[in-house]
Amino acid sequence: MSVGMLVLTVVAVLIFFGVLQRVLDRLHLTDRMALLLVAAMFVGTLLPNVTLGKVSVSLGGAVIPLGICVYLLIKADTGRERVRSLIGAVLTGAAVYGLSVLLPDEPEQMFIDPNLVYGLAGGVIAWLLGRSRRGAFICGVVGVILADVITACVNWRNGVDQQLVLGGAGIADTVVISGVLAVLLAELIGEITERIVRKRKERNNA
Template sequence: MTNFPLGLIILVAVSILIYFGAAHRVLDRMRLSDKGALAVIAAIIIGSFFDIPVISRITVNLGGIIAVILAVYVWLGAGTAYEKIRAVIAAVVTALALFLAARFLGAEPEQIFIDPIYIYPIVAGVVGYLAGRSRRGAFFAAVMGVLALDIGQYVYLVTNNIRGKVVIGGAGAFDSLILAGILAVLLAEIIGETLERVQGGPDTDDRPSELIKNLREPEPARKPLNEGEAYEGGEDKDEK
């Protein structure tokens, strides 16, 4: 799917935002540094041009697999076991939603109002956020949901004895998998930030303790006691 450059364009745009520090908040909540995120994006873009044959009917796209590894890393960095379990459930729900979309919407562009290549990231991004809620959970659910669709396509071809080849990981930066993950995080950031402001402050669930400490309002400074007040009680007591 090298004729689908939107994913590449978005990755470049994200890289620019990261370089200028505009995505620091999102990366911090996903346990990623600016340099680390830029390195991963570069690896995804470069790896997207390499397809590695595994067996006769399965090829692995290196860029897509790097994105999957990133999703697993983000999932492992989740704050609590509850968030991890919820992310896994969200990935299953996202995969089911994608299977239904592929089954009932059809694969011919003329049959629906939008190109199918755009449907999968939209469905995965929206469902991934609604089910995963956190930025980490939404990203994991969206990416793994699209990956499950690729694997499901292979199972479908084999069970129905249909000729064809499946590329696990899609086409990396040129595929729905990358767009789904970015859209899910974007929805989580916009909606999450809006809810936090409406509720009067950041949510403390699943956040590192040092981050919460920095987000809280500082305690009011107290005026230091003068020298006479500091030693008056102590000196009198010693004299007595």
């Protein structure tokens, strides 16, 4: 089982036992909706990619995660949050692409899977830029996919004839790790910040 699928399995278990209820509430998702989406992503990664010319798209690794992002954009509280999320996604994509340029081309030259590095980096950057739980997830998912698009466009411009694979194989892991990590960081830091503010108010009122 890949890292991304392992993460999805853990997320499904946490959802089932109600551990992520607060996070789901912030994302405007019910337990049932979240479990169905996780299951759809899991199954979707096992299905053949949909190929259109030079573009190949994974249902579980790209279509469903992007669909969730569209839903979250629609559910965003303000237009400002939507704009910030989209700008953050572009910046996350640029950062992940820059990281891919700096890291060795051959995975064998690294002690860790590059896709895992991209996912972790994308998650942290997405949290920094997205701020809210919804924004963080959007930045994490869309940013990683945009980085793939940028890479393909650069290669095509340089005369390299290759297919653009969105959310396939290791990239699906990167998308999952980036999106989930971004949301968890936003939730963790948000919870810590809220507790600090609450304690300060209690002290001031004492």
